[in-house]
Amino acid sequence: MTGASRGIGAIAAADILRRDPSAHLVVVGRGAAAGTDRMTPIEADLTSAAATSAAAARIAEAIADGSLPPLRDFVGNAGIQYADDLTETDDGIEATFAVNVRANHLILSGLESSFGDDAHVVITVSDTHFGDFRHNLGMVPAPSWTSVAELARTEAFPNPASVGAGRTAYSTSKLTAIYLVHAWSRRLPHVVSFNPGFVPGTDLARHAGAVSRFAMKRILPAMTWTPIATTVDAAGRALADVVTGTTTTSNGDYVDRRRVVRSSEESYDAGRERELLEFLNSVHPTL
Secondary structure, eight states, rough: SSOOOHHHHHHHHHHHHHTTTTTOOEEEETTOOOOOOEEEEEETTTTHHHHHHHHHHHHHHHTTTTTTOOOOEEEEEOOOOOOSSOBTTTTTTBHHHHHIIIIIHHHHHHHGGGGEEEEEEEEEOOOGGGOOOHHHTTOOOOOOOOOOOHHSOOOOSTTTTTTHHHHHHHHHHHHHHHHHHHHHTTSSSEEEEEOOOTTTTTTTTTBSSSHHHIIIIGGGGGGOOOOTBBBHHHHHHHHHHHTTTTSSOOOTOEEETTTTEEOOOOGGOOOHHHHHHHHHHHHTTTO
């Protein structure tokens, strides 16, 4: 699991371990907590292709030699949003794309041969990919698709130093992540998207300006008293429901909290799926 150290991921991880006494959780990310008899931390900077691939290889080796139990699930919950479209990784990829899209692909590629016939993959996405007021409350711009090669680089959107460009990069990355889910659902038996809804109070806006951070932490959580928003606890438990099968899903599904619904019409584009995989595999041809 990525994104398990805070927010909805931390709630989901604890809930999964509580519900299933046989579960052993491998947590991939920076600053992972100390290991326990039921949790193994794997240090990795998910903005780095080399570090992410190395983490996946380390897990695959541990599964092969019996140091870790057989692999049942992968939960790609790590997500990031920046206050601009200028943040670049060490290998020249825009950081939002790197974490929200590429890291999931690299881990799945590295672990593909380790999955059994009952492989279950859950990738956290966002309803901001719809691009309408009903789903984004006017706070996040709609996705803006060009080509994957452009979207994976900085300055893909107008006024790249602006918060609007950073948020457009975020919504577009979440649309791209759904294409990734659809593409991987053709390679593994059970891959689904999970939308937690609007969840104020998380650290998603930790790279935003001071005003936005204050609003996300101190003001917007009041919206969880309305149907518009979801609490961190509720979103985390909903993610655990999808991972454990409490919420019934089929391969390729989009889960809005605990309901299987259709994602946006734009998200069903096989050509974009192919373009995404071709780009990722051309950038990382050894995978």
